[in-house]
Amino acid sequence: MRNLFAFIYRFRAFLVFLLLEALCVFLIVRYNTYQGAAFFNSASRYVGQVLEFQSGITDYFRLTDVNQTLASENAALRQELMQYRQAALIDSTATLDTTYFATTDTSQAYPYMLHASRVINNSVRRMNNYLTIAKGTADGVKPGMGVVAPNGVVGRVKTVSEHYATVTSLLHSQMLISAKIKKDGTFGTIKWLGGDYRTALLDYIPLHVKPEEGDTVVTSGFNTVFPEGITVGTISSVEQEPDKSFYTIGVQLSVDFAQLSYVYVVENTRKEERDTLEQNAGILPDEQ
Incomplete structure (x- = not known):
């Protein structure tokens, strides 16, 4: 704690200068329409860039889970497609001799x-x-x-x-x-x-x-x-x-x-x- 007080006392003039600068910027932005709009537009742009960068990093580390999810969904869709193809083959066989398979024959399930x-x-x-x-x-x-x-x-x-x-x-x-x-x-x-x-x-x-x-x-x-x-x-x-x-x-x-x-x-x-x-x-x- 003593070192902290010593640091503040040593740089007291610079810290007071920074405080006054921040107060001035706040007053200018708060009571001037043009400067306020320009500040908030710039701040929004930079904040958006930071958030976009953060989101990109998060998404990168989630790619493995996302890819696995997509692969599982593709597997289900591909299996369904293969079932339709099998059903088409059974239907084509049934047209040759309808006594072989009925269209509802569960024994022909994929x-x-x-x-x-x-x-x-x-x-x-x-x-x-x-x-x-x-x-x-x-x-x-x-x-x-x-x-x-x-x-x-x-x-x-x-x-x-x-x-x-x-x-x-x-x-x-x-x-x-x-x-x-x-x-x-x-x-x-x-x-x-x-x-x-x-x-x-x-x-x-x-x-x-x-x-x-x-x-x-x-x-x-x-x-x-x-x-x-x-x-x-x-x-x-x-x-x-x-x-x-x-x-x-x-x-x-x-x-x-x-x-x-x-x-x-x-x-x-x-x-x-x-x-x-x-x-x-x-x-x-x-x-x-």
């Missing part, structure tokens, strides 16, 4: 659910690439589940802990995905041969089919991992080699794996039932 997750680790330049996502068993994620992005197929869940999971990327030498050419339904297998992370190969398309550059390639739905019709990419090249009975087809992948931020884990509520049935029948799928 079995897939989507869980939005943030990508926290990713690789694209190895021969066997993986991702790590911030979802685990606490969120219902299990090994074997498919993973997609807003633009298409990403990969399949490999290992899971309570709050995290690793994903075998489509950019993996042993990752095979059952796919088909959208326009005619001819199915084959998507695999990545290494090198460019933007392109893959569509195998086992027979020579009597007429694939063309620009044709869309989607998932076939012939497994329990990915729903039918998820985009994989577009055909970028078609070659017919004389010593092969299938085309060599290059596919431009729809997902940019170098810029993945959020993905959706695909949960098939009927996967266990179908897998058990096929295993008991001796049907072991060699691709997903």
